[in-house]
Amino acid sequence: MSEMKPSDVAAAEDSSEEQDWNAAKTFFDSLKSNKPRPPKPRFAVSIAVSSRTLFNMVAERKIYEEEGVEKYVAFQVEHENEPLKPGPAFPFVKALMNVNSRLRELYPDSEELFDIVLMTNNHAQVGVRLINSINHYDLTIERFCMTGGKSPIGYLEAYMTNLYLSKDSDKVTEAIEAGIAAATVFMPEKESELSDTQLRVAFDGDAVLFSDESEIIVKQHGLDTFFEHEKHFENQPLAQGPLKCFLEALGKLQRKFYSKNERLNCPIRTFLVTARSAASSGARVLKTLRSWGLEIDEALFLAGAPKGPLLQKIQPHIFFDDQMFHIEGAKDLGTIAAHVPYGIGQKYHKGKLIEQPAKKE
Amino acid sequence: SKDSDHAVVVAVASRAVFEPGAGGGDGVYAEGVAFPLLQALQKVNERLLEENSAESLLFDIVLITTDSQQQQQSSQLISSTKHYGLEVSRFCFSTEEDFSESLLKNNVQLFLSTDRNEVSQTSQKGVLSALLDEYTASCPSEQLRVLLCGDAVIRPDTNPTPASRQAAQSFSARLGKMRQRFGMSDSPLSITLMTSCGGRDSCGGALQTLRSLGISADEAYCLAGAPQGPILSVLRPHFLLSDGFSGLED
Numbered sequence: 261m262s263e264m265k266p267s268d269v270a271a272a273e274d275s276s277e278e279q280d281w282n283a284a285k286t287f288f289d290s291l292k293s294n295k296p297r298p299p300k301p302r303f304a305v306s307i308a309v310s311s312r313t314l315f316n317m318v319a320e321r322k323i324y325e326e327e328g329v330e331k332y333v334a335f336q337v338e339h340e341n342e343p344l345k346p347g348p349a350f351p352f353v354k355a356l357m358n359v360n361s362r363l364r365e366l367y368p369d370s371e372e373l374f375d376i377v378l379m380t381n382n383h384a385q386v387g388v389r390l391i392n393s394i395n396h397y398d399l400t401i402e403r404f405c406m407t408g409g410k411s412p413i414g415y416l417e418a419y420m421t422n423l424y425l426s427k428d429s430d431k432v433t434e435a436i437e438a439g440i441a442a443a444t445v446f447m448p449e450k451e452s453e454l455s456d457t458q459l460r461v462a463f464d465g466d467a468v469l470f471s472d473e474s475e476i477i478v479k480q481h482g483l484d485t486f487f488e489h490e491k492h493f494e495n496q497p498l499a500q501g502p503l504k505c506f507l508e509a510l511g512k513l514q515r516k517f518y519s520k521n522e523r524l525n526c527p528i529r530t531f532l533v534t535a536r537s538a539a540s541s542g543a544r545v546l547k548t549l550r551s552w553g554l555e556i557d558e559a560l561f562l563a564g565a566p567k568g569p570l571l572q573k574i575q576p577h578i579f580f581d582d583q584m585f586h587i588e589g590a591k592d593l594g595t596i597a598a599h600v601p602y603g604i605g606q607k608y609h610k611g612k613l614i615e616q617p618a619k620k621e
Numbered sequence: 622s623k624d625s626d627h628a629v630v631v632a633v634a635s636r637a638v639f640e641p642g643a644g645g646g647d648g649v650y651a652e653g654v655a656f657p658l659l660q661a662l663q664k665v666n667e668r669l670l671e672e673n674s675a676e677s678l679l680f681d682i683v684l685i686t687t688d689s690q691q692q693q694q695s696s697q698l699i700s701s702t703k704h705y706g707l708e709v710s711r712f713c714f715s716t717e718e719d720f721s722e723s724l725l726k727n728n729v730q731l732f733l734s735t736d737r738n739e740v741s742q743t744s745q746k747g748v749l750s751a752l753l754d755e756y757t758a759s760c761p762s763e764q765l766r767v768l769l770c771g772d773a774v775i776r777p778d779t780n781p782t783p784a785s786r787q788a789a790q791s792f793s794a795r796l797g798k799m800r801q802r803f804g805m806s807d808s809p810l811s812i813t814l815m816t817s818c819g820g821r822d823s824c825g826g827a828l829q830t831l832r833s834l835g836i837s838a839d840e841a842y843c844l845a846g847a848p849q850g851p852i853l854s855v856l857r858p859h860f861l862l863s864d865g866f867s868g869l870e871d
Contacts, residue, residue: 280847284817284845287772329806387824391822409806419847
């Protein structure tokens with residue numbers, strides 16, 4: 261799973277890294293603009309977003325699929341002075357920027373901030389339109405990788421990425437297999453009013469924050485066995501899931517507000533939205549979080565009830581779940597949902613085992 | 622066939638192509654770090670000729686050496702070249718004093734070597750030069766990957782002179798022209814832009830500068846102070862050119 265960044269590195273690596281950093285710092289300071297300098301990657305919480313999650317490129321994507329890459333790039337270049345419309349991760353990015361402003365107010369010299377990186381396998385010529393669009397909305401995105409068709413996974417690792425959001429489930433799966441927290445973001449069916457003063461992130465429990473060990477029991481042995489099992493192992497922490505480290509990174513930033521007496525006014529709020537029920541299987545989840553030293557602001561146990569209506573009330577900037585069934589329910593009611601393709605849930609749909617076609621070679 | 626008016630002359634130090642001294646057996650030298658690079662240059666030529674058998678904008682590869690040992694064994698140099706199937710059009714044997722003049726006389730547009738001092742000297746004499754290192758050996762041989770640095774910080778010890786900037790721009794423009802012979806995907810040549818210091822406007826500006834030189838970059842990376850090492854090890858360019866692409870200079 262995504263590890264917190266190591267603080268001990270070989271001296272040789274350190275000095276060239278310092279050189280690169282100092283050169284950039286000098287450059288940014290010389291600009292004498294109001295633009296905030298991007299944080300040092302080693303200390304920042306790096307969020308990589310793809311171009312299609314940041315911007316709405318549905319029409320352009322259609323051209324790519326129907327007419328090929330050359331026509332697609334030509335179209336983008338022709339329209340490069342027309343800013344793209346916001347995509348599903350746009351509100352999330354704005355909320356991250358707001359947290360950064362608050363952090364900079366309280367800790368003007370700290371590098372512990374969100375660092376938003378555009379990670380796209382678009383061609384560099386499409387990049388001009390992307391840069392123009394970022395300028396149009398004045399987003400604080402100063403780092404990007406435009407890989408011209410190559411896989412972004414190596415670059416995600418090079419940037420010490422804490423979370424990767426994409427529309428391409430293959431890339432997301434590859435990232436998770438490489439130990440990077442990642443999710444496939446879906447555009448909701450309708451718009452909703454999201455907070456512009458507080459970043460709100462909702463997580464499913466099993467196979468997202470926690471491993472899928474308990475979910476395996478449900479799928480293979482049924483609910484009753486699951487309840488017995490969870491009660492029996494109540495005091496044994498669950499293993500970690502792909503998004504545990506991202507929750508940890510959020511918690512670290514939250515504590516920076518708490519230590520400045522800003523708990524009530526904290527611009528980050530986290531939610532656990534789980535199908536578990538409080539009475540029978542909830543205790544293990546809460547004890548696991550406690551054993552990890554992690555806090556979650558609100559834990560909502562649905563005991564199997566649909567998640568959509570509750571999420572509508574919470575209005576998170578993003579909701580992570582491993583099961584497409586819940587993702588669909590969420591987006592139908594206007595929640596920005598992100599699928600985490602991890603664990604046994606991928607082989608099932610609504611409780612039934614999916615018939616897998618023979619894998620093509 | 623390579624029309625000398627249009628060929629892009631690339632000189633590679635023989636010590637980079639073949640391991641100095643070490644014998645590969647049968648009187649043939651062992652492969653050096655520049656091997657995949659040479660193969661990639663050849664691949665570009667092959668594909669250019671596939672597109673147009675009368676193509677004259679091709680790489681013209683010259684092996685140059687001041688190494689007295691290798692000069693004495695010039696026949697071994699030539700036979701090693703043949704042994705590995707390398708398409709070298711000329712062999713230049715020069716002394717250290719005449720080295721840069723030799724390059725200029727041979728109309729060399731790009732000089733590649735593993736020797737930092739050599740590269741620094743030729744660069745100062747106005748020959749576009751790039752340093753090869755051990756990472757070059759691990760680059761792919763199926764695609765030539767060239768990295769253009771949008772803000773000249775990759776080699777902070779060299780001062781770009783107007784002459785070297787001009788040389789970089791004209792070489793890159795020829796490269797850009799070569800690149801246009803191929804489509805977006807499956808190109809044997811890939812041009813990458815990287816800005817290491819500045820933010821998105823630096824990179825955006827550099828992309829526009831490249832366009833004005835007739836260069837359509839395939840990939841672009843804007844680091845804004847993030848460490849270059851990890852990114853370069855994923856990028857794996859065969860060599861990098863660092864002068865004359867900033868959108869913000871002059």
